[in-house]
Amino acid sequence: MNNYLKLALLASAITLGSVGAQAHRQWLLPSATVLSGTDAWVTVDGAVSNDLFYFEHFPLELDGLSVLAPDGKAAAVQNQAKGRYRSTFDVKLDQPGTYKMMVLNQGVFANYKLDGQNKRWRGKAEQVATEIPANATDVKISETQGRIEIFVTSGKPSSDTFKPTGIGLEMVPVTHPNNLMAGEKATFRMVLDGQPAAGLPIEIVPGGIRYRDKLNDFKATTDESGTFTVTWPGPGMYWMNASIEDSKSKIKDAKRRAAYTTTVEVLPQ
Template identity: 80%
Template sequence: MKNAVRTALLTSALAILPLAAQAHRTWLLPSATVLSGTDPWVTVDGAVSNDLFYFEHFPLQLDGLSVLSPDGKAVEAQNIAKGRYRSTFDVKLEQPGTYRMMVLNTGAFASYKVDGQNKRWRGKADQIAMAIPANATDVKLSEMHGRIEAFVTSGKPTSETLKPTGVGLEMVPVTHPNNLVAGEKATFRMMLDGQPAAGLAIEIVPGGIRYRDKLNDIKVTADESGTFSVTWPGPGMYWMNASVQDSKSTIKNAQRRASYTTTVEVLPQ
């Protein structure tokens, strides 16, 4: 029973926050990122895995899923399903332009002792005050805010859905995320609570880890304006991730961990 509880807690943590130090990576993978035609659809997979874009660990929890249409309005995802190793959903692209698909996960964790016994708790931030017993000692609190995204364009790219919300860690594309070409430089800006995430470390990993000996990751650092650039070494799907820990939690005496993950497609020249 203890092993089962420990596994469940680990699975939940992985699904919420993809820290750079973890071997497991969370991701959304659209079946296509650039589409045309009169009746375009896209299917999106979500998973937690060791090897990027390979289903072998856990499905991504889609409780915090939302889809924005090119005009910024919410679109209902269809055919949502959860399998043993992946989750999936469909989106009908009824409007021309760029769609933003995201899974937002927030939560709080606590570890403490009661009468010398170690205790753990996980739930919503506004529940934590009532959840911790008054006689608890060695209390350690943390708040999580994770954002996992993918961008898909039908026809001509648009920018309405690329605007930041000002909450948590976000990427604001300077180069449109559906206009990336191998051998060309792309520029992005990282924001934390609407302000430039200066000095933030970003990891970029091409897919296909399972079929090569080296990770071939690219590590860059955002400048004072939160901006960074990357020249794509080749075509394919790329995973981009950044995370930060600070004291700007909504919970008193808690540390906040914010993360951002996106999958982008780089097309051949």
């Protein structure tokens, strides 16, 4: 595969949250999802790969990384590093409750013509008015709102970190994401800009793709309240993804692509 094709596939995965059988998937993977004790730490790996959860393509960019502690305040990220195939960071869980760790990818892409020449631009939404020339023609603008997140609990689970920000596509757990059991049903709710995301397809893929012949993915669809349910077929780590394209960007005449990805652990009964 040449470098141009590799870059094209990566861009497609980042922008659209692609979920095909051979798609490059973005993910975060914690060393543990439930911990106890007064000196608990978690190490998180991040990558973009074909095989979940195997490092073989690109490290996940962590420019938009943040961690929300159980009390709603930002928690410190330590030992952040970027390797050839993966990125990694540590978080000390110095509070009891559930942490939300997330990587946000928000930006604007534009294609236009200026004096007969094709131009491309990438930046932030607030820069569009000043960065794209007023005499530009054939302007096409797309806004990306991507969110990759995981939940990790120290001691007793909490739910304060579940509150949505109201920006883009988000998951609001009904069943606690650190209390998932094989064979049991779990319920989640998807919201778009804080409102129920109805009719949204969800793709769910169990890890370990590298060691089986079939993807073994399955799908769910949100109802009118944005809610969907999953009955876990077995224990392990699962990747869940949803994406949507609409015209609700705050930028005039722009398309908006919103994507959400999470990794959850399902334990045996």
